[in-house]
Amino acid sequence: MLPIRKPFYLDPDFPLEVVYRGVRYTENELPDHLHDLYELVYIHEGRGTFFVDHALYDKEAGDLFLIPGNTVHRAFPSADEPIVSTAVFFAPSLLHAVSPRDAYDPLRCFDTARKKKQYKIILPVPVKERIEAAIHAMGTEVKNREPGYRQALSLHLQQILLELYRHPALKDSSSPAIGFAPPWLLEALRDINRDPVGCGSLSALSARACVSPGHFSRAFKQLTGMNVTQYVNTQRLVRAKELLLSTDDTIESIAIACGFQGMRHFYQNFKQLTGVTPRQYRNGNY
Structure with a gap:
């Protein structure tokens, strides 16, 4: 059976999702699957195995797994000791504005894991404690959602990636430092x-x-975790959310102004991104 592709519908301005201390049961786990986002998985409690890229790894408290984008994986929690883990999903574009183009590459740990085909990371105790603290702080930010929580989440993720960049097992001196994206993609x-x-279609962009459209599409998805249509639609929805809260325009006029040709399409996409309808969002039911 071919692996399934897990979809994500994240805000393109902040393509990050944190599932903090989720309890994993076998019956709720996806079969072999992959996704475009990068994923960090930290094991807090329990035991099990993890299938990643044709290899099986034991899972226990303190283990960290790095799953690069588009890597097939599947979790097998123990029935007696279910896994309690935190998963952090993010697109590389999240790091673009904060990562200088010098020798530091915050994604090198994922590239090295893929190159060495070693996705389980054994952390020294001091490093593990610092990463655990950063993960706990992320969980608190997700729960409280105080002003600035997105910036805080980004900073904690950067802290974790810096710890991993400096981890001796994840250094790869043969890999030159590279930028995240060419100027044409940033533009x-x-x-x-x-x-x-009005940005235009894939062919226009x-x-x-x-x-070529094919090269553009591949590079775009690698950077953002979405294809061009998904990204454009999500940006239109971000704008629609702002208009719903800041204007008295009708929902239909907002849908048209944001590039949606039909109300059904607008409602479906809006609910997929936010979990509520446009009217519920305007009324504060979110």
Whole structure:
């Protein structure tokens, strides 16, 4: 059976999701699956096994797993000692604005894990304690959602990635430092973010970038974790959310202004992203 692709519908301005101390039971686990996002998994309690890229790993408290984007994996928690774990999903674009183009590459740990085909990381006690503290802080931010919580989540993730960058087992001196994305892709992202309604189709975006649509699409998905259509639609929905709260315009006029041609399409996409309908969101039921 082919692995399934797990979908995510994240805010393109903040493509990160934290599932803090989730209890994993066998009956609730997905079969072999993959997704475009990068994933960190930290085991707090319990035992089990983890299938990652054709290999099985034992899981127990204190283990950290690095799962690069589009890597097939599956969890097998113990029936007697269910796994309690935190999973952090994110797109590389989240790190773009905060990562300098120098020798430091915050994603090197994932690249090294894939290259060495070693996805389980054994952490020294001081490093493990610092990463546990950062994960706990992320859980608190997700729960309380105080002003600035997104920035706090990003900072805690950066702290974890810096710890892993400095981990001796994840150093790979043969890999040169690389930037995250070429200038033409960054410019395309700016165009979409500036005007998600009038930015144009994949063919128009790739033509302006002077690359083929196929190459544009692959590079775009690697950076953002979404295809172009998903990203554009999500940016349009972000704008729709702002208009719903800041104007008295009708929902239909907002849908049209944000590039949605039909109310059904708008409602489906809006609920998929937010979990509520546009009217419920406007009324504060979210």
